[in-house]
Amino acid sequence: MGVPQGRLLEAAPAGGAGETLLAHVTCSVVQAGCWLPVPPDWSLDVPGRPNYTFWLCTGGWAEYRLDSQPHVLTAGSVILAPPRQRRQGRHDPCDPLHLYTVHLNARLYGVLDAPAVCRLPTALRPAPDVFAGMVAAAHEIVEELAAARPGYALVANGACARLLALFWRESLAQRPPAQSPAGGGAGPQAPAFGELARLAPVFRMIEECHAEPLALRDLAAAAHLHPAYLSTVFRQAVGVSPLRYLARYRLDRARELLLSTDLTVATIASRAGFGDPRYLSRVFRRAEGITPAAYRYSKKSPHFA
Structure with missing residues (x-):
């Protein structure tokens, strides 16, 4: 798609109540890392963290559980683990897991749980180009935190917002038409959006x-x-x-x-x-x-x- 030329484009949201609210979402990175691959003896069994965690799998295989709810991580899949859910995982050492992790907080108006308000899914398999953009954002976060140059937190938080936005946009794209916001159903654009905008x-x-x-x-x-x-x-x-x-x-x-x-x-x-x-x-x-x-x-x- 070409870039429109010869006119100024307004930043005012034109997508209804949802876009108006999303303009007030802030993201902050708590921690990030990459394992390419994870060690052969890797396994996971930890209490729920107080923040959300993105898992972006770029290779390998792993079984992942959130409060006993099973998920499978394979190349191209993404998990957004909610806060305070027990996290368990194991992988096949013969097909080791390659992944990025980003621990984050995302708040609407500084307090509200933005992913919960938006009803974001826990697991998603984005289109390849979208997944590539998400991995690029996660890689930028990891690089910024590792280098810790002046302004790194600001850059990392900006990349985190981009990561969340891509996840949100793809979750909308994968909704059946009857559940999309345009159809007025119970898609990721939650019914509460109208009341929140009010x-x-x-x-x-x-x-x-x-x-x-x-x-x-x-x-x-x-x-x-x-x-x-x-x-x-x-x-x-x-x-x-x-x-x-x-x-x-x-x-x-x-x-x-x-x-x-x-x-x-x-x-x-x-x-x-x-x-x-x-x-x-x-x-x-x-x-x-x-x-x-x-x-x-x-x-x-x-x-x-």
């Missing part, structure tokens, strides 16, 4: 004003809804109440500031909407089991495995 003013207010005191009536006014009705539709679309979502957003913002800045805990408490650093510390201990300062020193940058 709640966009609430999400934007939380993003822009989370450091300020916010009440339910303030959030409801942003969406021109009655507070009780907002609570109902928000819980149906998101799974938690508006104020619970606000609390999660503030906590995630505090985590981000702890890892990306040298600001004091008191300043972070103020910027994240907690006000009192002692209150932030109490919330942090309940969520993480450690103080904000200990969390800051316990976390590392994304790394190559």
Whole structure:
């Protein structure tokens, strides 16, 4: 397909509620690696990780289980393992597994589980050209984390977003017409997309004003809804109440500031909407089991495995 010339192309999404929401998805790499091939004695039996994991098989064979649900990895297949599911695997040493792994977080509006909202499948066999693009993205992530040049996290996260977008696009392409978003069925573009798009003013207010005191009536006014009705539709679309979502957003913002800045805990408490650093510390201990300062020193940058 040729590149359109002689006109400016707008970045504003033209694909409906789904594309509008996808513009607010952020990806961050936790860890990545490549095994070409894995060792002959390789096997896997680990508790579920707190993040998603892409497995991209470029050769060999392996049996892979997620919470006892079996999958088979062969050349050209991809698995997106959800968080907190036990992962088991074994391969044939005579046909050793070749694969890339990318551990990631993907959030919509900073808090929502983007792959779950999009109803992405666990296993997929992309078209060869799409698979090649996904492998190229995974390879770029591994190279960036291994070299750790200035800006590597930004480049790796960009490649991670491309990897997720290709997986999403291919999952749509492989849906039967009756289940595609255009057909209005229950395809990867989840029915909740419409409600989430309707709640966009609430999400934007939380993003822009989370450091300020916010009440339910303030959030409801942003969406021109009655507070009780907002609570109902928000819980149906998101799974938690508006104020619970606000609390999660503030906590995630505090985590981000702890890892990306040298600001004091008191300043972070103020910027994240907690006000009192002692209150932030109490919330942090309940969520993480450690103080904000200990969390800051316990976390590392994304790394190559």
